[in-house]
Amino acid sequence: MLTNQSVKLTNRLVETSRERLLAAAAAEFAARGFAGANVDRIARAARVNKAMIYYHFKSKAALYREILREMFAAVAARVAAVEASEAEPADKVRAFVEAIATAAEARPHFPPIWFREIAEGGAHLDAGTLAHVTAVVKTLGRIVQEGHSRGCFERTNPMLIHAGIIGPLLLYFASGPMRKRLASAGVPGVAALSRDTVVAHVQRVAVTALQGHGV
């Protein structure tokens, strides 16, 4: 019994070659993009033979799609949970912001890869992953709609709110290295910009825009 359990524990604690490949690939794709990524480098970083990439995945492209799928499935799940909660519309919007931030933070590769996919028009998104993306946007749309029906939000294009949330958040989380260079160049305030400050600001801005108050 103890033996069986320790085997199971070991299987969970020790990363499999597949998991190590996924982690190394995520970092490589984030740093260099799909075209710039190199399968040899991915294998080396994962301390795994290159041929294993083609054993576990069909191709470099399939490996990349796998990473995209996990990313967007995770945000979609978080956001769905937000919508399903009992909170009032304004709090759901705040939770939506927090959900995006949390998902992005848990995956440092997420924001840069998302940026690149946007730049590429979602060229690598398969149907299933695209469905996750649209689900996220539609969910925010329904939250905004619900707020409007209840009389707490003014009529607002949800895509505007979406851009106001996703834009600054992704920019913040994707720009770590860039911000370091700006800080070195003497730009004031860059170093002081914390995750919590950004999230709070985005939350406030989104809710304020929705509530209007004749602004």
Place this chain on the structure above:
Amino acid sequence: MLTNQSVKLTNRLVETSRERLLAAAAAEFAARGFAGANVDRIARAARVNKAMIYYHFKSKAALYREILREMFAAVAARVAAVEASEAEPADKVRAFVEAIATAAEARPHFPPIWFREIAEGGAHLDAGTLAHVTAVVKTLGRIVQEGHSRGCFERTNPMLIHAGIIGPLLLYFASGPMRKRLASAGVPGVAALSRDTVVAHVQRVAVTALQGHGV
């Protein structure tokens, strides 16, 4: 005299091979990134022999840097003009937003390339171009500072405002193809999102955040 003039006019009206290469390369780099870009394809799109790339520019990398340099020099110039104007702080912030939007619109390749550079930590930015980037951010910092000194703005980290401006604007201008796919997938409000709506929203949000009013 007439001959001389017509020659000069011709030289201005007819794109040189160098100009055609720059235009084709900008589109290629925007669509596929630096690593994904292909010099053969650039040459073909420019209707120019591939060897001309190496005649006019030193390498693929040098060609890319040339495009980066022009992009950021243009925004830096626009933004400097905004700061030099006689407008009051809030209007300078609005003009800053408009300047970014105008520069981005005039160069469809600009937003996607900027996104990719952020994702890559500015790996391709040479010292001169990085100076342009920092100049833009610092300029906004001074406008915010000026507003605070004059008592019209609350004390605010300028980087927060910067992220709130650049994030949504770049996202909007870079996401044209992606938005089309979302519209096809039935996401409401995507098609209705106009450039002017986004710019006005970003302006309002930035100024409101700066003015505070105890929010």
Place this chain on the structure above:
DNA sequence: GTCTATAAATAGATAGAC
């Protein structure tokens, strides 16, 4: 300035042994 031909290196992918 423009073109052809080609060098030289890189990188995705697979066969086949263990």
Place this chain on the structure above:
DNA sequence: GTCTATCTATTTATAGAC
């Protein structure tokens, strides 16, 4: 599941003629 060796295609870059 893992590894070695290798094939093949792609692609940046240049030499040299016109």
